[in-house]
Amino acid sequence: xxxxxxxxxxxxxxxxxxxxxxxxxxxxxxxxxxxxxxxxxxxxxxxxxxxxxxxxxxxxxxxxxxxxxxxxxxxxxxxxxxxxxxxxxxxxxxxxxxxxxxxxxxxxxxxxxxxxxxxxxxxxxxxxxxxxxxxxxxxxxxxxxxxxxxxxxxxxxxxxxxxxxxxxxxxxxxxxxxxxxxxxxxxxxxxxxxxxxxxxxxxxxxxxxxxxxxxxxxxxxxxxxxxxxxxxxxxxxxxxxxxxxxxxxxxxxxxxxxxxxxxxxxxxxxxxxxxxxxxxxxxxxxxxxxxxxxxxxxxxxxxxxxxxxxxxxxxxxxxxxxxxxxxxxxxxxxxxxxxxxxxxxxxxxxxxxxxxxxxxxxxxxxxxxxxxxxxxxxxxxxxxxxxxxxxxxxxxxxxxxxxxxxxxxxxxxxxxxxxxxxxxxxxxxxxxxxxxxxxxxxxxxxxxxxxxxxxxxxxxxxxxxxxxxxxxxxxxxxxxxxxxxxxxxxx
Numbered sequence: 001x002x003x004x005x006x007x008x009x010x011x012x013x014x015x016x017x018x019x020x021x022x023x024x025x026x027x028x029x030x031x032x033x034x035x036x037x038x039x040x041x042x043x044x045x046x047x048x049x050x051x052x053x054x055x056x057x058x059x060x061x062x063x064x065x066x067x068x069x070x071x072x073x074x075x076x077x078x079x080x081x082x083x084x085x086x087x088x089x090x091x092x093x094x095x096x097x098x099x100x101x102x103x104x105x106x107x108x109x110x111x112x113x114x115x116x117x118x119x120x121x122x123x124x125x126x127x128x129x130x131x132x133x134x135x136x137x138x139x140x141x142x143x144x145x146x147x148x149x150x151x152x153x154x155x156x157x158x159x160x161x162x163x164x165x166x167x168x169x170x171x172x173x174x175x176x177x178x179x180x181x182x183x184x185x186x187x188x189x190x191x192x193x194x195x196x197x198x199x200x201x202x203x204x205x206x207x208x209x210x211x212x213x214x215x216x217x218x219x220x221x222x223x224x225x226x227x228x229x230x231x232x233x234x235x236x237x238x239x240x241x242x243x244x245x246x247x248x249x250x251x252x253x254x255x256x257x258x259x260x261x262x263x264x265x266x267x268x269x270x271x272x273x274x275x276x277x278x279x280x281x282x283x284x285x286x287x288x289x290x291x292x293x294x295x296x297x298x299x300x301x302x303x304x305x306x307x308x309x310x311x312x313x314x315x316x317x318x319x320x321x322x323x324x325x326x327x328x329x330x331x332x333x334x335x336x337x338x339x340x341x342x343x344x345x346x347x348x349x350x351x352x353x354x355x356x357x358x359x360x361x362x363x364x365x366x367x368x369x370x371x372x373x374x375x376x377x378x379x380x381x382x383x384x385x386x387x388x389x390x391x392x393x394x395x396x397x398x399x400x401x402x403x404x405x406x407x408x409x410x411x412x413x414x415x416x417x418x419x420x421x422x423x424x425x426x427x428x429x430x431x432x433x434x435x436x437x438x439x440x441x442x443x444x445x446x447x448x449x450x451x452x453x454x455x456x457x458x459x460x461x462x463x464x465x466x467x468x469x470x471x472x473x474x475x476x477x478x479x480x481x482x483x484x485x486x487x488x489x490x491x
Contacts, residue, residue, distance in 0.1 A: 353415035
């Protein structure tokens with residue numbers, strides 16, 4: 001008998017010839033009955049087959065001979081309805097026990113067409129009902145999962161919004177956002193950059209918030225990355241910037257630069273204008289689903305509002321503390337720091353020195369190799385300063401090719417030694433611009449104040465400037481010291 005002629009499969013467990021023939025005759029050509037002998041009932045291979053029978057006919061005599069383990073195996077086949085066949089001479093079975101065994105119906109011998117058709121009709125009816133229930137259950141489960149995910153997203157957004165609106169400091173908001181966003185995806189760090197574009201100059205002044213504790217190389221990488229984002233998003237150059245820190249910050253992000261993971265740069269928008277960018281560093285393997293992207297965008301919208309309010313509250317400086325080209329502090333910052341250091345010097349009677357450094361014949365570099373080469377020289381020299389001096393020393397670009405370095409707890413002799421060291425370092429460095437090598441030198445003036453002396457802010461700078469002028473007069477590429485004169489402190 002060709003299986004393809006009988007599309008709907010039925011099973012028989014140990015049916016005798018009379019029972020099998022009666023079932024086949026009663027159901028007609030639309031069904032195929034596969035009858036297993038009592039010695040070779042379906043095993044694991046048949047039960048795993050994707051095509052399942054719509055009904056299984058099992059005589060009571062066969063069922064009683066099965067072990068409890070075998071019965072339990074057949075009971076688990078929920079997609080197949082089982083019909084029990086009871087012989088004429090067998091005692092009527094208990095209906096409750098039949099239902100407990102998972103049988104749909106009991107058909108007593110002798111089998112007739114009406115009994116067979118009625119039992120199979122009920123089997124198909126129940127199977128259809130089970131299918132409807134199964135599909136409804138699946139839909140309910142899917143709706144519950146969807147509702148659960150929506151609830152989690154709402155709770156997440158509520159957490160982000162609540163924590164952001166409770167804080168008024170930008171660094172504090174960013175630090176808390178790093179913790180909150182970990183609920184959504186594996187975040188290593190959250191940092192940010194904000195800018196203000198001067199309408200007349202068409203240049204941006206930026207406020208960069210980095211994680212504290214970054215090593216200088218990583219900090220420079222992030223700073224460059226932030227500046228490039230400002231240029232791209234604002235469409236202007238960066239004239240200057242401030243560096244600030246987020247609070248708090250996790251230790252996990254201290255050694256990761258922009259290439260240490262997957263960076264998500266998300267613009268911050270207020271009143272239709274971009275005013276900043278949220279920089280998230282995530283694990284490289286992170287992949288965002290569509291609903292996660294929507295949730296993240298909603299969270300960033302909340303953070304945009306809170307950060308914009310925080311920037312307005314703190315009245316972010318309209319003039320930057322750092323020079324946009326060299327990334328060291330600018331003249332205004334130096335003037336403020338000099339006043340602070342002199343007050344500290346007078347209060348604690350400590351040494352204080354100042355180096356004023358001017359690159360020799362810098363105009364010739366610009367005229368010979370171009371202003372881009374000059375900018376490269378200034379950046380290179382600034383990096384030398386950062387590598388040579390202590391973190392407590394204050395490095396600033398005083399103007400043009402002139403730098404000043406404030407040295408707390410440093411006397412004139414120590415300052416002269418440091419000045420000679422950086423002068424030699426600049427002289428020995430070979431600058432390269434567009435395959436052309438050249439060298440530059442520097443003249444340095446040194447001034448100091450003794451412990452206990454009363455000095456005006458301008459005197460320390462004036463003395464260093466006089467020493468620098470003397471170094472220029474004596475041939476350049478040298479260090480000159482304007483020795484401090486001890487003065488009595490009147491009490």
